[in-house]
Amino acid sequence: MQTLDIKEQPINQVKATLSQNISGSEILLKGLIEEGVETIFGYPGGAIMPIYDALYDYTDKLKHILVRHEQGATHAAQGYARSSGKVGVVFATSGPGATNLITGIADAQIDSTPMVCITGQVFAHLLGTDAFQETDVINITTPITKWNYQVTDAAEIPEVLAKAFYIARTGRPGPVVIDITKNAQIQKVDFEGYIKCDHIRSYRPKPIIRTSYVEQAAALINAAKKPFILFGQGILLGNAEQEFKAFVEKSGIPAAWTILGAGAIPTTHPLNVGMLGMHGNNGPNVLTNECDVLIAIGMRFDDRVTGRLDKYAKQAKVIHLDIDPAEIDKNVKATVPVWGDCKETLPLLTQLVDEKKHDDWLAKFRALNQIEIDELITAELHPQTGELTMGEVIHQLNLLTNGDAIIVTDVGQHQMVACRYAKFNNTRSNITSGGLGTMGFALPAAIGAKFGAQDKTVVAVIGDGGFQMTIQELGTIMQSGINVKIIILNNQFLGMVRQWQELFNDRRYSFVDITSPDFVAVAKGYYIEGQKVSEREKLVDALKAMLNHKGSYLLEVMVTKENNVFPMVPQGCSVSEIRLK
Amino acid sequence: METNIAKQEFTITVYTENQVGLLNRIAIIFSRRKLNIDSLNTSPSEVDSIHRFNIVITETEDVIRKVARQLEKQVEVLKVYFNTNEDIIWQELALYKVPTDIIAEKVSVERLLRQYGARAVVIRSDYTVFETTGHREETDALVEVLREYGLIEFVRSARIAIIKASDGFHTKINEFENQQPGEQVFENEYLNNGQKVFTM
Numbered sequence: 040m041q042t043l044d045i046k047e048q049p050i051n052q053v054k055a056t057l058s059q060n061i062s063g064s065e066i067l068l069k070g071l072i073e074e075g076v077e078t079i080f081g082y083p084g085g086a087i088m089p090i091y092d093a094l095y096d097y098t099d100k101l102k103h104i105l106v107r108h109e110q111g112a113t114h115a116a117q118g119y120a121r122s123s124g125k126v127g128v129v130f131a132t133s134g135p136g137a138t139n140l141i142t143g144i145a146d147a148q149i150d151s152t153p154m155v156c157i158t159g160q161v162f163a164h165l166l167g168t169d170a171f172q173e174t175d176v177i178n179i180t181t182p183i184t185k186w187n188y189q190v191t192d193a194a195e196i197p198e199v200l201a202k203a204f205y206i207a208r209t210g211r212p213g214p215v216v217i218d219i220t221k222n223a224q225i226q227k228v229d230f231e232g233y234i235k236c237d238h239i240r241s242y243r244p245k246p247i248i249r250t251s252y253v254e255q256a257a258a259l260i261n262a263a264k265k266p267f268i269l270f271g272q273g274i275l276l277g278n279a280e281q282e283f284k285a286f287v288e289k290s291g292i293p294a295a296w297t298i299l300g301a302g303a304i305p306t307t308h309p310l311n312v313g314m315l316g317m318h319g320n321n322g323p324n325v326l327t328n329e330c331d332v333l334i335a336i337g338m339r340f341d342d343r344v345t346g347r348l349d350k351y352a353k354q355a356k357v358i359h360l361d362i363d364p365a366e367i368d369k370n371v372k373a374t375v376p377v378w379g380d381c382k383e384t385l386p387l388l389t390q391l392v393d394e395k396k397h398d399d400w401l402a403k404f405r406a407l408n409q410i411e412i413d414e415l416i417t418a419e420l421h422p423q424t425g426e427l428t429m430g431e432v433i434h435q436l437n438l439l440t441n442g443d444a445i446i447v448t449d450v451g452q453h454q455m456v457a458c459r460y461a462k463f464n465n466t467r468s469n470i471t472s473g474g475l476g477t478m479g480f481a482l483p484a485a486i487g488a489k490f491g492a493q494d495k496t497v498v499a500v501i502g503d504g505g506f507q508m509t510i511q512e513l514g515t516i517m518q519s520g521i522n523v524k525i526i527i528l529n530n531q532f533l534g535m536v537r538q539w540q541e542l543f544n545d546r547r548y549s550f551v552d553i554t555s556p557d558f559v560a561v562a563k564g565y566y567i568e569g570q571k572v573s574e575r576e577k578l579v580d581a582l583k584a585m586l587n588h589k590g591s592y593l594l595e596v597m598v599t600k601e602n603n604v605f606p607m608v609p610q611g612c613s614v615s616e617i618r619l620k
Numbered sequence: 621m622e623t624n625i626a627k628q629e630f631t632i633t634v635y636t637e638n639q640v641g642l643l644n645r646i647a648i649i650f651s652r653r654k655l656n657i658d659s660l661n662t663s664p665s666e667v668d669s670i671h672r673f674n675i676v677i678t679e680t681e682d683v684i685r686k687v688a689r690q691l692e693k694q695v696e697v698l699k700v701y702f703n704t705n706e707d708i709i710w711q712e713l714a715l716y717k718v719p720t721d722i723i724a725e726k727v728s729v730e731r732l733l734r735q736y737g738a739r740a741v742v743i744r745s746d747y748t749v750f751e752t753t754g755h756r757e758e759t760d761a762l763v764e765v766l767r768e769y770g771l772i773e774f775v776r777s778a779r780i781a782i783i784k785a786s787d788g789f790h791t792k793i794n795e796f797e798n799q800q801p802g803e804q805v806f807e808n809e810y811l812n813n814g815q816k817v818f819t820m
């Protein structure tokens with residue numbers, strides 16, 4: 040008995056000293072540190088002031104990057120998450136601060152990016168009174184978050200924060216919003232330490248693997264004459280690049296990528312047969328409708344990938360590997376659904392598949408891609424005369440970076456060109472807004488990507504239209520001193536929309552003619568070096584100057600005004616009806 | 621194939637945590653797809669602290685299956701089942717307010733009550749409130765009759781349903797509370813059962 044008492048006492052004492060009476064704001068910051076957060080992208084305001092006040096004493100542990108618009112904070116957090124594999128964190132105030140996050144949260148939701156957004160909210164007793172800067176953040180963000188929660192009592196903060204991080208990064212990742220009323224930020228409660236979350240009873244991040252389905256999948260693959268792999272971001276999100284490579288190499292099956300899956304295996308890998316979808320390569324699109332077994336891994340059959348669904352791979356048996364059961368049969372009916380984390384399912388499958396080579400089948404992809412090279416790629420990448428093309432800029436960039444840079448793209452023609460022609464040796468090096476197609480994504484995302492991968496060269500490739508959507512983030516670059524390289528591919532048009540108007544609306548160019556400021560002068564105003572080129576002879580030197588420059592650099596490249604991105608699967612057409620011109 | 625394409629009435633049973641805001645999260649899964657909810661009921665379940673939604677909707681099985689998966693994907697949703705009317709026992713409650721003088725004077729109240737399985741809940745000098753429990757056709761039939769006698773108010777509750785083949789949620793909840801889901805969880809069960817069951 041007595042020994043017990045003696046033993047218990049010091050433990051109680053330790054507990055007493057561990058328990059601190061601190062504010063909700065400080066608990067939040069301590070929790071973030073426990074979650075391994077180092078960088079926060081944010082913008083202060085009235086309803087989040089207590090958290091910012093607490094942050095003042097934590098700047099040695101938490102780096103806060105002041106953006107110029109809250110949308111920029113979300114995209115930066117996305118870029119950070121995508122380059123580092125960690126959870127991106129955002130701070131914003133209530134009302135307009137929170138509503139400015141919407142685009143980025145929606146983008147993170149559709150592209151499965153782990154992100155935790157902390158928004159300040161008015162005092163709990165003012166909720167529902169139309170108080171100054173009150174908006175119903177929870178209800179506004181419900182359709183675009185994986186989970187959200189409003190905290191009105193400081194005592195809830197540790198558990199809610201732990202849940203938020205757990206939910207954001209596990210299973211199919213996604214954005215989480217925690218809305219914290221001002222009173223809860225100020226309120227002092229006893230804090231006994233932070234406990235990370237590893238289980239929520241109503242939440243099953245990973246469906247259990249059914250080996251019988253893995254076996255059925257392997258049997259289909261082993262009997263296949265023309266198997267074809269489609270891979271998406273699931274491989275990156277599951278950190279399953281090695282497992283994927285092993286599967287591809289043993290099975291010898293040609294593999295094509297969605298734009299978010301780019302880089303899961305290197306662009307130059309002999310079994311990588313190119314990009315899928317609307318502006319993807321000829322071989323993978325045409326042969327989707329010829330393969331006998333289609334193996335989709337960590338991808339969701341987006342309409343930009345499938346084209347017309349009722350003419351999509353109808354001849355094929357479909358094996359679908361995905362961690363999210365809601366994706367199975369959503370767009371394309373699976374013959375065998377392999378639910379589970381591909382990091383676990385792929386090795387099981389690799390074990391069961393025969394070691395094979397599909398040389399003749401692979402040759403078909405090569406032959407179709409060769410037609411594409413001859414008919415359009417050569418002219419795009421190696422023009423001898425005329426104005427600069429987007430493709431040759433990306434090609435020259437590849438030669439200088441050797442495929443080791445992180446390429447962040449905005450949305451439009453330049454995005455498709457960059458995704459098509461950029462070389463990716465490494466995973467997590469193509470960062471783009473895939474599902475939402477958010478113009479204005481690239482500049483802030485590049486800032487975040489660099490913070491997430493400081494040893495990498497980060498190049499943002501942006502159109503003249505999209506750049507003007509988040510141009511103010513040049514201020515974030517200026518103030519943080521971060522080193523990102525910006526290439527503006529200026530075609531003096533909202534190019535992608537113009538292309539559609541040319542092809543489908545009889546060249547009725549309705550409001551796609553966009554004028555731009557002197558981008559180099561604007562950059563100079565932010566103390567960012569830059570130059571503009573329009574001649575072929577000067578392009579390589581300009582790219583070198585950009586890459587060799589010690590800090591951030593803006594290179595504006597004037598390109599052909601009315602170039603179109605081809606190939607193209609016109610909307611409403613089947614993937615095999617891909618047009619090369 | 622045919623049944624898959626034809627629209628029919630489905631009752632979706634959703635087991636959830638009791639959380640503010642969850643009703644909205646569930647409702648928008650339907651409204652986003654422009655699906656009309658015929659009836660929605662939320663109540664406690666056989667398990668303490670677990671809530672149970674009953675949602676009735678007329679749709680094709682294919683759409684229901686996709687919606688069910690989206691529902692089950694929500695963090696605070698534990699489990700989703702969907703059933704056709706043959707698989708369940710269900711009831712709706714209806715209340716009817718009628719002027720007492722007319723009813724007493726013109727109608728053989730006793731016969732009416734017996735015929736429609738109704739009962740009087742309140743009888744006052746100015747009005748009387750009847751109640752029936754049953755399927756929609758039954759509660760609707762009485763409305764038609766009472767309309768002729770100056771029906772003042774009518775209200776019908778959402779459907780509540782019990783799944784014939786269910787063992788309840790008691791064993792499932794233990795599984796959910798465990799860190800590691802046990803053998804009990806049948807992934808892809810729906811495929812084995814000819815797409816009759818939805819489970820994650």
Ligand SMILES: Cc1ncc(C[n+]2csc(CCOP(=O)(O)OP(=O)(O)O)c2C)c(N)n1
Nearest residue numbers: 451452453476478502503504505533534535
């Ligand atoms: C926020 C937003 N608004 C509108 C669009 C529609 N849109 C898609 S591509 C595009 C044109 C982009 O033009 P630019 O940035 O100059 O790039 P380019 O296509 O010329 O390479 C537009 C307007 C969008 N994707 N995002």
